[in-house]
Amino acid sequence: MEFEVKAKLKYKVKSDSSIILSIHASDKYQKIVDETLIISPKIVATEMESAWEGNRLISLAVKPAENLSITYKAIVNNSFKIKEIRNVREADIAKLPSDVLPYLYPSRYCQSDKLYRLANNMFGYKKNDFEKVQALTYWIYLNVEYLSGSTDSETSAYDTVTEQAGVCRDFAHLGIALCRALTIPARYFTGYAYLLQPQDFHACFEAYINGQWLLFDATKLVPLNGMIKIATGRDAADAAVANIFGDVDFVSSAVSCDLVDQSLEPFYADHEQNFAISYT
Incomplete structure (x- = not known):
């Protein structure tokens, strides 16, 4: 069964910090049909897996900025x-x-x-x-x-x-x-x-x-x-959806999960x- 999922997270970064996010749909026993990750301002995201669960993580090294926006979108077949x-x-x-x-x-x-x-x-x-x-x-x-x-x-x-x-x-x-x-x-x-x-x-x-x-x-x-x-x-x-190391304030989140056709x-x-x- 295919679903479209979206997550948009906003933060205010006050000092050099690190953020580790877990918002990607798992690719274990699920099929990722399509997905995108947009980070503004543009920052290189390092993708990795947790050591024993295989959860998909992204690690961000962030600099002070008024606003940090992370948007994740995916089409996923949950295969229940x-x-x-x-x-x-x-x-x-x-x-x-x-x-x-x-x-x-x-x-x-x-x-x-x-x-x-x-x-x-x-x-x-x-x-x-x-x-x-x-x-x-x-x-x-x-x-x-x-x-x-x-x-x-x-x-x-x-x-x-x-x-x-x-x-x-x-x-x-x-x-x-x-x-x-x-x-x-x-x-x-x-x-x-x-x-x-x-x-x-x-x-x-x-x-x-x-x-x-x-x-x-x-x-x-x-x-x-x-x-x-x-x-x-x-x-x-x-x-956890987010682990934050540094001076970062959470601003808002918007999440959705909709059935596809x-x-x-x-x-x-x-x-x-x-x-x-x-x-x-």
Whole structure:
């Protein structure tokens, strides 16, 4: 399914600085049909990949200027798969691939070690990993209020349980932490999202079940088959849209994700169904 995605970021640069951006659509399991990157004033962008996730990054060395504008546009086929989940096997930790193991451990924003008792008391009785993740995702949806401006860059999953309010990244962090507390590998997923209002970058999470990464979104704000993946990581620290080193002020952003000349039957996950979306 083809989507046109756009991101325009504006900054005010006050001193010699560096900016590392993660706004390019992933080329892992997605087809990039066309893409452009325009930077004004003109600056050479160094393209690179994150060491272990393969997220696409661009690095900019910027000089003081009134305004820095970065515009990214792409046509992307997201190549999602709707999978029927049957005969779920409990994860054999000793046999997990080495690249999956880091997603079992606590991380900066996902303190799964502090949520072990909560997760197992509330969801440990479910008969398999898929049902556990369905249940915890639905619990977050019911019990955490989506409230813009209620959290900041320091808010963790543990904070979100306490405050019971947050935005998409907080919902994702809590889902990841609860999964890991249940010994289910989980990772952060950020991307462009079709039908999200207002348009912005969106965060959700993937859980490793039956040898595959399945997508879950406790916000229920967007169809799961309308996502264009940008990056994955242990949490938002690994998949930030921008990392800034120096004196740079964020001015504005404009993001969009539109369907290209096709129709889409939106897929919203139901906590009682046996189907899930995979982007791998």
